[in-house]
Amino acid sequence: MSNTVMTKKGKIADLRSRDEIKAERRKERTGVYLVVPGLLLLLLFFAVPVMVLLSMSLYARPEGASIGEFVPALEFRNYATVLGSYWPDLLRSFGFALIATVLALLIGYPMAYLVAVRLRQHGLLQGILLVLLIAPFFSSFILRTQAWKQILADEGFVAQTMKFLAILPADGHLTATPFAVVAGLTYNFLPFMVLPIYANLGRLDTRLLEASGDLYAGPMTSFFRVTLPLSAPGVFAGTLLTFIPAAGDYVNAALLGNNRNTTMIGQVIDSRFFKVIDYPGAAALSFVLMLSILVLVTIYIRRFGTKELM
Amino acid sequence: MKQKIGRWIIPAIAGLAFIYLLVPIAYIFVFSFNDAGRTNLEWRGFTLDNWQNPCGAPAVCESLVNSLQVGVVATIVSTALGTCIAIGLVRYKFRFRKLTDVLIILPLATPEVVLGASLLAQFLNLGWELGYTTIVIAHSVFCMSFVIVTVRARVSSLDPRLEEAAADLYSTPRAAFLKVTFPLLVPGIVAAALLSFAMSFDDFIITNFNSGTFQTFPKFIYVAATRGIPAQANVIGSAMFITALLVVVIGQVMAYRKRKRLEQV
Numbered sequence: 203m204s205n206t207v208m209t210k211k212g213k214i215a216d217l218r219s220r221d222e223i224k225a226e227r228r229k230e231r232t233g234v235y236l237v238v239p240g241l242l243l244l245l246l247f248f249a250v251p252v253m254v255l256l257s258m259s260l261y262a263r264p265e266g267a268s269i270g271e272f273v274p275a276l277e278f279r280n281y282a283t284v285l286g287s288y289w290p291d292l293l294r295s296f297g298f299a300l301i302a303t304v305l306a307l308l309i310g311y312p313m314a315y316l317v318a319v320r321l322r323q324h325g326l327l328q329g330i331l332l333v334l335l336i337a338p339f340f341s342s343f344i345l346r347t348q349a350w351k352q353i354l355a356d357e358g359f360v361a362q363t364m365k366f367l368a369i370l371p372a373d374g375h376l377t378a379t380p381f382a383v384v385a386g387l388t389y390n391f392l393p394f395m396v397l398p399i400y401a402n403l404g405r406l407d408t409r410l411l412e413a414s415g416d417l418y419a420g421p422m423t424s425f426f427r428v429t430l431p432l433s434a435p436g437v438f439a440g441t442l443l444t445f446i447p448a449a450g451d452y453v454n455a456a457l458l459g460n461n462r463n464t465t466m467i468g469q470v471i472d473s474r475f476f477k478v479i480d481y482p483g484a485a486a487l488s489f490v491l492m493l494s495i496l497v498l499v500t501i502y503i504r505r506f507g508t509k510e511l512m
Numbered sequence: 513m514k515q516k517i518g519r520w521i522i523p524a525i526a527g528l529a530f531i532y533l534l535v536p537i538a539y540i541f542v543f544s545f546n547d548a549g550r551t552n553l554e555w556r557g558f559t560l561d562n563w564q565n566p567c568g569a570p571a572v573c574e575s576l577v578n579s580l581q582v583g584v585v586a587t588i589v590s591t592a593l594g595t596c597i598a599i600g601l602v603r604y605k606f607r608f609r610k611l612t613d614v615l616i617i618l619p620l621a622t623p624e625v626v627l628g629a630s631l632l633a634q635f636l637n638l639g640w641e642l643g644y645t646t647i648v649i650a651h652s653v654f655c656m657s658f659v660i661v662t663v664r665a666r667v668s669s670l671d672p673r674l675e676e677a678a679a680d681l682y683s684t685p686r687a688a689f690l691k692v693t694f695p696l697l698v699p700g701i702v703a704a705a706l707l708s709f710a711m712s713f714d715d716f717i718i719t720n721f722n723s724g725t726f727q728t729f730p731k732f733i734y735v736a737a738t739r740g741i742p743a744q745a746n747v748i749g750s751a752m753f754i755t756a757l758l759v760v761v762i763g764q765v766m767a768y769r770k771r772k773r774l775e776q777v
Contacts, residue, residue, distance in 0.1 A: 229604060229605075230604065230605060230606050232600075232604060233600045233603070233604025233605065233606045234600075234604075234606050235600075236596040236597065236599055236600030236604065237596065237597050237600040237601065237604075237606070237612060239593050239596065240593035240594060240596060240597040240656060240660075241597065241612060241615065243589075243593060243652065243653055243656065244615045244616070244619070244653065244656070244657075245615070247631060247634070247649055247650070247652075247653045248615065248618070248619050248627070248630075248653055249615060250634060251630035251631050251633060251634035252626075252630045254630065254633045254634045254637050255626075255629060255630040255633045255634075258633045258636075258637075309525070309529045309532070310529070312521075312522045312525040312526045312529065313525075313526045313529045313530065315522055315526075316522055316523055316526040317526075320522065320523070329764060331530070333757070333760055333761065333764070334530060334533070334534065335533075336760070337533070337534065337537060337753070337757065338533060338537065339710050339714075339756075340710075340752065340753045340756035340757055340760075341537050341540060341749050341750075341752065341753040342714055342729065342730060342733065342749050342752070343714055343716070343730075344714075344716055344730045344733045344734050344737070345536075345540050345733055345741075345745065345746070345749045346536040346537065346540065347536075348733065348737050348741060349535075349536035349537075349539040349540050349543075350536055351737075352539070352543075352553060353535065353536065353539060355553075357554070389532065389533070389536070392529075392532075392533060393533075442621075446621060446622075446623055447623060447624065449623055450623020450624055450625040450626065450717075451623075451624075451625075451717070452625065452717070453716055453717070453734070456734075457734075457737060467625075468623070468625040468717070471625050471629055472625070472720070472721075475629065475632065475721070481633070481636070484629060485629065485633055488625060488626045488629040488630065489626075491623060491625065491626055492622055492623070492626040495621065495622070495623060496621065499621055
């Protein structure tokens, strides 16, 4: 804007030379060339598909149609039908995801704090633990979930020991319970919680803690008044990175739960698409899931979000 | 006394958490040596057979090769396009920037089921047959958002004065980019590519929606889980783990040496 002035007649005059304007235009063109190919991919295979999903959720099934045959329509009743049947699964998904997120925060924060702050002077140990933090990414998440299933199995060591100690009733199970599914979710998304917090605490200036100590703050006070508020952006990012995928996950529910008390919405969407061949119903549920997460996340960002993140 | 408990409580919780994190990985490794037969459910004795014959169980190696192929192509596509977008977004001004931003963030805030379901709806509508191509497209799209976020952070942390300095030394913009900016971006791009590959290789949910009969490694395990997973899957999982671990450790050691060398100068 500093390159333009208002003339007496109120027109805007450009003070830049023709070459400068040309260079500017060229620069803008380069930017567009860089962005367009990837943007096209996003438009064609993300934005358009979401619209297709929305329209598919309103398709109707004509009288006497064969399985999987639907016609474009505006059948809003699809939403009422699937929500009427599956609202408990939707609520359960959000409930499980919320508990898993809180647990992951309670477990993950001390991990991040230990590695990022306590071990700052111990480069080697810090490096080793950091590699261990990302180690789960090196191995297949379905294999790990399946491993949990076998570790927690009825005839497994853990269940047998718990039964021996009478923590678990003799006819009790560890798998096929909400407990197993939530534990699996917590486990699988824990690194997504730890890493952002770690990145954030890594920048924590520990002299601030000394300063608060000098001002007679105990370790607890220092933590809650200094460390925790400063690491809020990391906690914020970690909770989002845990909650969103956890709410839509169905691998844990399928492998570790697989009964009616543990069904998550992802399982329902999958089975309506592939087993029941009810495309409109599946699409409607997907759309409801997407919209509820967007609404929840927006409220969360408004309430707790920091500028740093956006 | 209270102080002492305070000092130990964090390492104690974190230590238990690390064990929690690593138990299944150790379990997979140990059971790759199980003389399992068809179902690898309980310990039946130590053997090296599975490691000597990793393709022994039907379909394990085909699904592994499929996953590697999808992963490599999706990584190349998403890293190339994502890096371009990241540079374009930070360094250039153009219209529709806000819209571009939203389009990049939205896939990250969308659960995989929805991404998978919407792509499936699209492919059904287009009448495309599900298989290799549709998975590569799906993986490229969801990996690209991660690439953009990773590389963009790196681009914004670069000092624009470096390019100005190059220009002062009579470098053309192109040469300044190739000789100054790009080499500085390489670590970020490599990290993004590794992340892409890991995500593509490990993806189950999106793949399950868009693969038809095409088998990937995670899909193979998921399907096999109901009958019992062959020990060879554990071998492949463990081998991948060790490879990735070595890559990271060697990378860290090299970065450490380079830092030391620079400090000495």
